[in-house]
Amino acid sequence: MNSLRKFFDNIKPNFQEGGKLHAFRSLYDGFETFAFVPNTTAGRCGTHVHDAIDSKRIMSLVVIALVPALLFGMYNVGYQNALAAGQLDNATFWGMFGFGLLAVLPKIIVSYIVGLGIEFTVAQWKNEEIHEGFLVSGIIIPMIVPVNTPLWMLAIATAFAVIFAKEIFGGTGMNIFNVALITRAFLFFSYPSSMTGDDTVWVAQNAIWGLGYDVPDTFSAATPLGEIAAGATTLSTSFCDQVCGFIPGSIGETSVVAIAIGACLLLCTGVASWKTMLSVFVGGACTGWMYNALGLSPLDACQHIVLGGFCFGAVFMATDPVTSARTEGGKWIYGLLIGFVAVTVRVLNPGYPEGMMLAILLMNLFAPLIDYCFVSHNISKRAKRAINK
Amino acid sequence: MANVIKLRKGLDVNLKGKASLETMQTKVEGQYALVPDDFGGMKPKVVVKEGDSVKVGDALFVDKQHPEVKFVSPVSGKVACVERGERRKVLSVRVDADGRQEAATFAEKDPLKLLLASGLFAFFRMRPYDVVANPEDKPKAIFVSAFNSMPLAQDFEYVLQGQEKEWQAGLSLLAKIAKVHLGISAKQKAAALTGAKDCTITIFDGPAPAGNVGVQINHVSPINKGEVVWTMGAEEVIFVGRLALSGKVDLTRTVAVAGSEVKAPKYARTLVGQPIKSILAGQTASGKSLRIINGNPMVGVKTDMEGFLAAHATEVTVIPEGDDVHEMLGWIAPRLKEFSTSRSYFSWLRPKSAEYTLDARVKGGERHIIMSGEYDSVFPMDIYAGYLVKAIIAGDIDRQEALGIYEVAPEDFAIAEFVDSSKLELQRIVREGLDILRKENA
Numbered sequence: 001m002n003s004l005r006k007f008f009d010n011i012k013p014n015f016q017e018g019g020k021l022h023a024f025r026s027l028y029d030g031f032e033t034f035a036f037v038p039n040t041t042a043g044r045c046g047t048h049v050h051d052a053i054d055s056k057r058i059m060s061l062v063v064i065a066l067v068p069a070l071l072f073g074m075y076n077v078g079y080q081n082a083l084a085a086g087q088l089d090n091a092t093f094w095g096m097f098g099f100g101l102l103a104v105l106p107k108i109i110v111s112y113i114v115g116l117g118i119e120f121t122v123a124q125w126k127n128e129e130i131h132e133g134f135l136v137s138g139i140i141i142p143m144i145v146p147v148n149t150p151l152w153m154l155a156i157a158t159a160f161a162v163i164f165a166k167e168i169f170g171g172t173g174m175n176i177f178n179v180a181l182i183t184r185a186f187l188f189f190s191y192p193s194s195m196t197g198d199d200t201v202w203v204a205q206n207a208i209w210g211l212g213y214d215v216p217d218t219f220s221a222a223t224p225l226g227e228i229a230a231g232a233t234t235l236s237t238s239f240c241d242q243v244c245g246f247i248p249g250s251i252g253e254t255s256v257v258a259i260a261i262g263a264c265l266l267l268c269t270g271v272a273s274w275k276t277m278l279s280v281f282v283g284g285a286c287t288g289w290m291y292n293a294l295g296l297s298p299l300d301a302c303q304h305i306v307l308g309g310f311c312f313g314a315v316f317m318a319t320d321p322v323t324s325a326r327t328e329g330g331k332w333i334y335g336l337l338i339g340f341v342a343v344t345v346r347v348l349n350p351g352y353p354e355g356m357m358l359a360i361l362l363m364n365l366f367a368p369l370i371d372y373c374f375v376s377h378n379i380s381k382r383a384k385r386a387i388n389k
Numbered sequence: 390m391a392n393v394i395k396l397r398k399g400l401d402v403n404l405k406g407k408a409s410l411e412t413m414q415t416k417v418e419g420q421y422a423l424v425p426d427d428f429g430g431m432k433p434k435v436v437v438k439e440g441d442s443v444k445v446g447d448a449l450f451v452d453k454q455h456p457e458v459k460f461v462s463p464v465s466g467k468v469a470c471v472e473r474g475e476r477r478k479v480l481s482v483r484v485d486a487d488g489r490q491e492a493a494t495f496a497e498k499d500p501l502k503l504l505l506a507s508g509l510f511a512f513f514r515m516r517p518y519d520v521v522a523n524p525e526d527k528p529k530a531i532f533v534s535a536f537n538s539m540p541l542a543q544d545f546e547y548v549l550q551g552q553e554k555e556w557q558a559g560l561s562l563l564a565k566i567a568k569v570h571l572g573i574s575a576k577q578k579a580a581a582l583t584g585a586k587d588c589t590i591t592i593f594d595g596p597a598p599a600g601n602v603g604v605q606i607n608h609v610s611p612i613n614k615g616e617v618v619w620t621m622g623a624e625e626v627i628f629v630g631r632l633a634l635s636g637k638v639d640l641t642r643t644v645a646v647a648g649s650e651v652k653a654p655k656y657a658r659t660l661v662g663q664p665i666k667s668i669l670a671g672q673t674a675s676g677k678s679l680r681i682i683n684g685n686p687m688v689g690v691k692t693d694m695e696g697f698l699a700a701h702a703t704e705v706t707v708i709p710e711g712d713d714v715h716e717m718l719g720w721i722a723p724r725l726k727e728f729s730t731s732r733s734y735f736s737w738l739r740p741k742s743a744e745y746t747l748d749a750r751v752k753g754g755e756r757h758i759i760m761s762g763e764y765d766s767v768f769p770m771d772i773y774a775g776y777l778v779k780a781i782i783a784g785d786i787d788r789q790e791a792l793g794i795y796e797v798a799p800e801d802f803a804i805a806e807f808v809d810s811s812k813l814e815l816q817r818i819v820r821e822g823l824d825i826l827r828k829e830n831a
Contacts, residue, residue, distance in 0.1 A: 037719030054753025173757025
C-alpha cells in the first residue's frame with residue numbers, strides 16, 4: 001500500500017498545473033481516487049463529518065448487481081449457439097461459457113473504451129473530476145444488445161448516447177434520458193436489421209478460436225415475444241426455460257433468476273428505489289392481465305413480466321435515480337406507467353415486439369412532469385397557507 | 390398536556406466522546422474576543438479603541454445599520470486590539486480580562502429596550518435569513534428549542550441544573566415581547582422544562598434534527614412570506630434571565646467539551662469569547678492531525694487552539710482531521726469502522742449503541758445530485774429539500790420562495806449534508822442563497 005501511495009505521490013507533480021502531463025490530469029485523478037479514498041477534509045463551516053457512502057461505491061454496487069445477469073448471459077450465448085448447431089449433448093459447461101465470454105467481452109471493452117474515453121476527455125476539458133456514471137452504463141450497453149451486433153455499430157451508438165444524451169446536458173446527474181437506453185434506441189432505429197431483423201441476430205453463428213460451433217447462415221431463432229408478434233399463439237420454449245433464461249434474446253436480459261439476484265442486492269443496500277421497482281412490476285402485471293382478459297394477447301400477466309427485457313428494465317434501468325421521478329409519490333406513478341406502456345406497446349403494436357425500451361424512455365421524458373405535479377402541490381399548499389393565515 | 394409531535398425523518402449519529410455530566414471551572418484570565426462573524430448578516434462598527442477600559446456589558450461594536458443593536462464585552466478589562474483582515478474587515482475585538490468581572494447595570498423597564506441596551510438582543514436570530522434580528526420588526530413569535538439533537542451536543546437539561554430560576558425569568562421576559570414557543574424533547578423530564586410558564590410548550594419526539602428550532606417552527610407555526618420569527622438559544626434565555634433578575638449581563642456558558650480526541654470529555658463553565666486553549670489545555674490527544682470545532686461536528690465552525698469560543702457555540706468538539714489517512718480502494722472495501730446510512734456498509738448490523746470515531750474527511754468527490762430522496766429522508770419539514778437546493782444552485786429566486794426558503798436555515802441541512810452521496814456543501818449553498826435573497830429583498 002505504501003509503495004503505491006509513494007508512486008502516486010512521485011508522479012503527482014507531473015499532472016499538476018505546469019507539469020508536462022497536465023493534459024492528463026483528470027486521468028490521474030481518476031486513478032488516484034480509484035486507488036485511495038480522497039482525503040480532502042470538510043470546509044471551515046458546514047458539516048465536519050460525513051457518511052462513508054459516495055457515488056463511486058453506489059455505482060460499483062450497481063455493477064456488482066449486474067454481474068450475475070452478465071455471467072449468465074455469457075453462458076446463454078454459448079448455450080444458444082450449441083442448441084442451434086444441434087451440439088448441445090457434446091458441449092461442456094465451460095466450453096459454452098468460454099464461447100459466450102469471447103463473444104461478449106469485445107462488446108464490453110468497446111463500450112467502456114468509447115464511453116470512458118469521451119468521459120475522460122470531457123472531464124479534462126471542463127476541468128472536472130471524472131464522474132462514475134458511465135461505469136454502469138458501460139456494462140449495461142453490451143447486455144441489452146443482440147449478440148450479433150457489430151462492434152462498430154456499438155461504438156457509434158455508445159458515442160452518440162454519451163455525447164448527446166449525457167454530456168451536452170452536463171454529465172452524470174443532469175441527463176434526461178437513460179444513456180444505455182439511448183444507445184439501444186439509436187441502434188434500434190438506425191440499424192433495425194441488426195437489432196431484430198430477420199431473427200438471425202439473437203444467436204451467435206460462428207465459432208470463435210475453436211470454441212462454439214458454426215451454425216448455418218439460414219438459421220433463425222426468434223425471441224418468444226418475436227414469435228407472438230409474428231402471430232404465434234403458443235411459445236416454442238417452456239415457462240421454466242423462460243424464467244431461467246435459456247431463450248434467445250439480448251445478452252443480459254434473459255434470466256429472471258440472475259436478474260433477481262441483482263435486484264436483491266440493489267434493494268438490500270437501498271441503492272435502487274423499491275417503490276419504482278415494485279410499481280413497474282405491478283403496472284406490467286395489471287396491464288398484462290387486462291389485455292389477456294380482453295383477448296388481445298395470448299400471453300398472461302406472468303409471461304409478460306418474465307419475457308423480453310421487462311425484468312432487466314424494471315430492475316436496472318427504470319430505477320436509474322437520475323432519469324426516474326425524484327419525488328416519493330412520483331416514483332409510484334412513474335413505475336406504474338412504465339409497466340403499462342411497456343405491455344401496451346407489445347400488445348397493440350406488432351412492429352415493436354419488445355416495449356420496455358420505449359416505455360422507459362417515454363417515462364424518462366415524463367418524469368419531470370410527474371415531479372412537477374407533486375412539487376406544485378407543495379408550493380400551492382404553502383401559497384394557500386400564506387393567504388389563509 | 391403539551392402537544393406532542395412525532396418526527397420520523399432524520400438521523401442520529403452516535404459519535405464517540407460524549408461529555409460526561411461533570412463540570413470543570415475555567416479561570417477568567419487572558420485575552421477574550423468577540424467575533425463579528427459569529428453574528429451573521431451584520432456589519433460591525435467598532436465603538437471602542439485600543440486601551441479603553443470596558444465593563445461586562447459595555448458595547449465593543451454595534452451594527453452599522455441598526456446602531457441600537459450592541460455587541461457587548463463578556464469580561465471587564467482593557468481593549469487589547471481590534472483585529473482586522475483584508476479590506477479592513479473586523480475579524481475580532483479583543484479584551485484583556487482583569488479578572489474582576491465588574492459589570493454595568495441596566496434598569497430599563499421596557500423589555501425590548503433592556504435587551505437592546507444590555508446587548509443581549511444580539512443573541513436573537515430571525516427567520517427568514519437566519520441573521521441577527523432587526524429590532525424594528527414585529528415578530529409573530531419567539532421560538533426557543535430546549536434541546537440540541539446533533540451528535541455530541543450539549544445536554545441542556547444538565548446545563549439547566551441550578552439555573553431554573555434564571556431560565557424561567559428569561560422566558561417570562563421574552564413573553565413580554567412576543568408569544569414564546571418552547572420546544573422540548575420527549576426525553577427531557579426536568580420540571581423547569583415541562584412546567585415552564587409564559588410559553589407554549591411543544592414536545593418533539595424524533596431523531597436529529599428534531600432539536601433544530603427551524604424544524605420546530607415548521608411544525609408549530611410555519612413562516613409565510615412577509616412574516617418574521619425570532620429565535621434564541623436555550624442557554625441565551627438564561628443570559629436574559631440573569632439580566633432580568635440582577636440587572637447585569639453575565640455571559641457564562643456551560644459548554645460541552647466533547648469528541649473522540651478529547652481525553653476526558655466533560656462540561657466546562659466558560660464565558661462567551663473564552664480562548665479555546667484555556668478550555669482544551671492538556672485535554673487533546675497529541676500526535677495526530679486534529680480538527681477543533683466551535684460547536685458540534687454537524688453545524689460548527691472550524692477553529693484552532695488560538696481561536697475563541699464562538700458567541701452561539703454550546704460545545705467545543707475535537708475530532709481527527711483525517712488528512713493524513715490514505716484508505717485504499719474505499720469504493721469496494723468493507724470499511725467496518727465507518728458509519729453509513731447506506732447498507733453497502735455494515736454499520737446497520739451493529740447495535741445502535743455502537744459509537745463511531747469519524748474524521749473530517751469528505752470521503753468522496755463532489756458530484757451533481759444523483760440519488761433521489763437522500764435529503765428528504767433526513768429533512769423533517771414539509772419542504773422538498775432537494776428541489777430547494779437545486780433552486781438555490783440555479784439562482785431562481787421565485788422558485789426558492791415558492792419552495793419555502795424563508796423557513797430554513799443552513800443548520801437544517803446539516804444532516805442532509807452528512808448523508809449526501811454527492812458530497813455537496815449544502816449548508817454553504819443555503820447560506821449563500823439566503824444572503825442573495827436578503828440582498829434582493831432589501
